[in-house]
Amino acid sequence: MHDTQNPLPKSYCDACAIRNRAICADLDEREIALLNGIGRRRKLSAGEQLMWEGDEAVLVANVIEGVLKLSSHSADGKEQILGLVYPSDFLGRPFGKTSPYGVEALTDAHICVFERTDFDRFAREHPRLEHKLLERTLSELDRTRRWMLLLGRMNAEQKVASFLLEMAERLGTNQASGPETTVSLPLSRQQIADVLGLTIETVSRQLTRLRGAGAIDLPSRREIVLRDTADLESRAG
Amino acid sequence: MHDTQNPLPKSYCDACAIRNRAICADLDEREIALLNGIGRRRKLSAGEQLMWEGDEAVLVANVIEGVLKLSSHSADGKEQILGLVYPSDFLGRPFGKTSPYGVEALTDAHICVFERTDFDRFAREHPRLEHKLLERTLSELDRTRRWMLLLGRMNAEQKVASFLLEMAERLGTNQASGPETTVSLPLSRQQIADVLGLTIETVSRQLTRLRGAGAIDLPSRREIVLRDTADLESRAG
DNA sequence: CGTCTGCTTGATAATACTCAATTACCGTGG
DNA sequence: CCACGGTAATTGAGTATTATCAAGCAGACG
Numbered sequence: 001m002h003d004t005q006n007p008l009p010k011s012y013c014d015a016c017a018i019r020n021r022a023i024c025a026d027l028d029e030r031e032i033a034l035l036n037g038i039g040r041r042r043k044l045s046a047g048e049q050l051m052w053e054g055d056e057a058v059l060v061a062n063v064i065e066g067v068l069k070l071s072s073h074s075a076d077g078k079e080q081i082l083g084l085v086y087p088s089d090f091l092g093r094p095f096g097k098t099s100p101y102g103v104e105a106l107t108d109a110h111i112c113v114f115e116r117t118d119f120d121r122f123a124r125e126h127p128r129l130e131h132k133l134l135e136r137t138l139s140e141l142d143r144t145r146r147w148m149l150l151l152g153r154m155n156a157e158q159k160v161a162s163f164l165l166e167m168a169e170r171l172g173t174n175q176a177s178g179p180e181t182t183v184s185l186p187l188s189r190q191q192i193a194d195v196l197g198l199t200i201e202t203v204s205r206q207l208t209r210l211r212g213a214g215a216i217d218l219p220s221r222r223e224i225v226l227r228d229t230a231d232l233e234s235r236a237g
Numbered sequence: 238m239h240d241t242q243n244p245l246p247k248s249y250c251d252a253c254a255i256r257n258r259a260i261c262a263d264l265d266e267r268e269i270a271l272l273n274g275i276g277r278r279r280k281l282s283a284g285e286q287l288m289w290e291g292d293e294a295v296l297v298a299n300v301i302e303g304v305l306k307l308s309s310h311s312a313d314g315k316e317q318i319l320g321l322v323y324p325s326d327f328l329g330r331p332f333g334k335t336s337p338y339g340v341e342a343l344t345d346a347h348i349c350v351f352e353r354t355d356f357d358r359f360a361r362e363h364p365r366l367e368h369k370l371l372e373r374t375l376s377e378l379d380r381t382r383r384w385m386l387l388l389g390r391m392n393a394e395q396k397v398a399s400f401l402l403e404m405a406e407r408l409g410t411n412q413a414s415g416p417e418t419t420v421s422l423p424l425s426r427q428q429i430a431d432v433l434g435l436t437i438e439t440v441s442r443q444l445t446r447l448r449g450a451g452a453i454d455l456p457s458r459r460e461i462v463l464r465d466t467a468d469l470e471s472r473a474g
Numbered sequence: 475c476g477t478c479t480g481c482t483t484g485a486t487a488a489t490a491c492t493c494a495a496t497t498a499c500c501g502t503g504g
Numbered sequence: 505c506c507a508c509g510g511t512a513a514t515t516g517a518g519t520a521t522t523a524t525c526a527a528g529c530a531g532a533c534g
Contacts, residue, residue, distance in 0.1 A: 072386050075474030080389040082382040093379070095372055100379045127364035134371045135332055141378045142330070142337045144385065145319040149309050151388035152317040152434025156490065189513060197389025202490055204514055221499065221512070237312030393522070426481060436523055441482055458481070458531075 012036065016112070021088035022062045023132040031126060038118040044068075044105035051092070053102040060092030060119050066109025067171075067186040070101040071194065081195040083144065084186075086170060090136055094120055106186040151197045154237060159196040160206040161236035164216065168226050181226040189221075210235075249273065253349070258325035259299045260369040268363060275355040281305075281342035288329070288340040297329030297356050303346025304408075304423040307338040308431065318432040320381065321423075323407060327373055331357055343423040388434045391474065396433040397443040398473035401453065405463050418463040426458075447472075 013019055013032045024035060044050060044066065051059070053072055063085050070083040082101050085091050093099050094116060114122075123130045150162055164183070172181040185192075193200045207224075210216045215232050217225035226232060250256055250269045261272060281287060281303065288296070290309055300322050307320040319338050322328050330336050331353060351359075360367045387399055401420070409418040422429075430437045444461075447453045452469050454462035463469060 070382075072382070074386055074390040074395075078390045080386045082385050093375065095375060096379075100382060124368065127367065130364065130367060130371060131361065134367060134374065137371060137374045137378060138330065138332060141374060141381060142333075144378060144381050145307070145309070145338065148319050148381065148385060148388055149311055149317045151385055153311040153315045158311075199491060200513080201492085201515085205490095208514070437481080438483085438524085439522060442522095445482075 018064055018088040023090055023129060023136060026128045026132055039112050039114045042111050042113050044109040046105055046107050049104045051099045051103040055099050057093045057096050057099045057116050059113050060094055060116050061111040061113040063087050063089050063091055064110040064112055066105060066107045068103055068105050068109060070103055072101045079194045156198055156202050156206050157235055158237045161232045163196055165232055165236055183224045185222045255301055255325040260327055260366060263365045263369055276349050276351045279348050279350050281346040283342055283344050286341045288336045290339040292336050294330045294333050294336045294353055296350050297331055297353050298348040298350040300324050300326050300328055301347040301349055303342060303344045305340055305342050307340055309338045316431045393435055393439050393443050394472055395474045398469045400433055402469055402473055420461045422459045
């Protein structure tokens with residue numbers, strides 16, 4: 001699969017699904033070839049842990065396919081999901097000694113991994129890459145801060161409605177002709193609770209209420225149909 | 238105050254209190270002079286608003302002196318403080334159209350401001366600066382995510398204890414000989430509540446409880462003495 | 475010295491949590 | 505294909521924590 005013996009291989013990055021959306025987007029042929037030389041692909045199964053909270057930060061990666069979660073645990077063992085990572089997103093902590101969060105695949109996933117030290121060196125030598133990484137990190141910080149507002153100042157209904165709208169935006173598939181959006185959740189109820197800072201029971205009750213109000217439909221555990229987006233938006237605050 | 242007419246002025250950055258801690262730390266004489274040319278100093282009074290949530294992001298800045306808050310409001314008007322900004326910290330949203338949060342000085346402050354577009358251009362032309370900015374943004378993201386754990390999974394006592402310990406680390410002055418730390422708060426009770434995602438009454442009650450337990454002392458509204466750090470740490474979880 | 479604002483304290487209500495029981499779903503093996 | 509078992513999700517009852525509303529207090533400042 002690798003052509004790393006060839007000094008300037010026609011890299012497989014060309015065939016990469018996220019070639020034009022990930023941080024490598026602005027790199028030229030030569031740079032891509034070099035980056036290709038220090039990276040490798042890796043498959044993860046749903047539930048597989050890639051990194052542990054507090055561990056040495058040995059690797060970083062681009063997500064090619066699948067969804068992963070970043071999470072941390074409070075002293076009394078409660079989990080808080082700090083972020084979800086989707087295809088074309090960057091993963092890991094460059095220029096850092098330890099990973100401040102654990103990383104686990106929520107679905108089967110493909111990632112393109114680099115030794116952190118290799119990546120750090122490459123980044124420092126290629127400002128265009130570092131710039132992309134900066135822009136991404138700044139956006140991620142904005143997104144994270146928006147989530148702080150949710151965690152600190154929203155009630156359960158607002159949290160759940162906001163969550164559904166965000167998931168729909170990320171993963172939603174619009175049914176032909178209709179205004180309805182179906183979301184195939186990569187998260188269990190417990191994981192939704194861990195995203196929102198709630199308990200599983202509260203999430204369940206809120207979903208039931210929203211179904212009762214006709215705002216959503218729950219055809220199966222992992223599927224949610226958004227029937228009335230306007231209603232959800234007004235509930236989200 | 239400015240020497241911007243002189244092509245390569247002996248910049249006043251040399252006398253800057255945060256010259257070696259801010260993102261400008263790694264720049265050489267020539268670069269500093271250029272940066273000095275596009276920046277200007279500005280004084281802010283306590284309570285003064287520098288940017289508004291959602292406004293066009295016209296400026297960025299380095300904080301020289303004082304403390305500022307970043308905050309956002311939920312639909313029903315509740316405020317959530319997203320971050321506190323201290324001397325040597327960077328402020329604002331480079332490479333972004335709008336500011337995702339409001340910025341207000343909590344104390345009188347000195348900042349070194351740049352037009353965002355000027356700064357963006359300078360940053361793109363000077364990878365060393367951009368690298369510093371990236372490292373800072375990554376740390377800020379780590380710090381913000383740690384705060385998510387507090388907002389999502391801690392109870393009122395844990396939040397208040399964590400807050401006090403963090404403030405002591407940032408602003409604490411150790412009394413000679415004793416183990417006690419005194420913190421001069423830049424925040425009102427309401428603002429503490431807005432940091433922690435609580436109400437002012439809950440914050441007040443927790444502080445009273447901690448005083449009753451001998452963990453802290455409250456000599457005045459804006460001063461808190463940490464008497465028993467170990468106790469606070471165990472309460473913080 | 476009085477007023478104003480910010481903080482504290484108290485009483486009550488609402489929200490979300492905990493614990494417990496039941497139901498639904500999904501994969502497995504017969 | 506259906507029955508079974510195990511896990512995940514829902515529902516219910518009761519409790520705890522925090523928010524809300526209201527009153528009182530105190531320190532800052534004119």
